[in-house]
Amino acid sequence: MPAAQPSVTRRPLHRRAFDVRVFARDDGLFDVEAGLTDTKAHDVPLAGATRKAGDPIHQMHLRLTVDATLTVTAASSETLWMPYVQACGEHGDAYAQLVGLNLLRGFRQAVTERLGGTRGCTHLTELCQVLPTAVIQAMAGSVIDTREGDAAGNPPFQLDRCHALRRDGATVAKFYPRWHQSSAPAANDS
Known part of the structure; x- marks a missing residue:
């Protein structure tokens, strides 16, 4: 069923884009590069400055290495654009806590337990949630x-x-x- 088409005029406000790429490495492991970018269609006052329309509000990356069982063997994060320059990157390498997790078994819940709320960055933690299905899609039919x-x-x-x-x-x-x-079989009501 096609999605309902809008019946009124609209104007863009915000765009959030996820990008997940998976690479096979020569050593038998796999690199996962994931990004989240938020942009506005208009100038926004933000943390004492103005962010121009089209410039990222957030631009963040996660990099994971996983083995053939989809267990994370290395993990790091990087924030290139952020609203609060002095504070947003203070989570350091919190996302190294993804090491040891398996994308097929309890990954989303474990990410929330380890990095939810103030233990990590809301946006990077949200980005983690799309990784299991994206990586499975990459591996389906070849590795899995x-x-x-x-x-x-x-x-x-x-x-x-x-x-x-x-x-x-x-x-x-x-x-x-x-x-x-x-x-x-359907239950017989008679």
């Missing part, structure tokens, strides 16, 4: 087997994680027939 499941006989990880790939649905019946499950 999305067709046959794992060696323990479990189905491919993506099944039952969204509406289209529910195991009792037509998509799984057609493209993953081995893993399809029939719907439970």
Whole structure:
């Protein structure tokens, strides 16, 4: 179903852009470079100065290295544009706390526990939340087997994680027939 088109005239106010890139390294590891950029369509008074329309309010980067199991082996952050120059970067290398976390197992919750609120930067912590699905997308079909499941006989990880790939649905019946499950029979009300 297409998204509803606006029926009134609009003017842009703000844009937040996420960019996630994943690179295979020659040593068998993978680099994840993620960025968040906020811009305004108008000049904004900010921290005693004026930020011009189109200049970033925030421009931040996370860099992770992960292994083939998607465990973080190195992590760092960088803030290039920020509203409060003297304070925004004071979290130092807090994002090194991502080392040891696995993007497939409890990553989002662990990030919030370690870096949520005043323990980190709200924007960098939010950027972390898009990393699991972005990195999985990068690895799907090459590093992660999305067709046959794992060696323990479990189905491919993506099944039952969204509406289209529910195991009792037509998509799984057609493209993953081995893993399809029939719907439970409806209860008889008579």
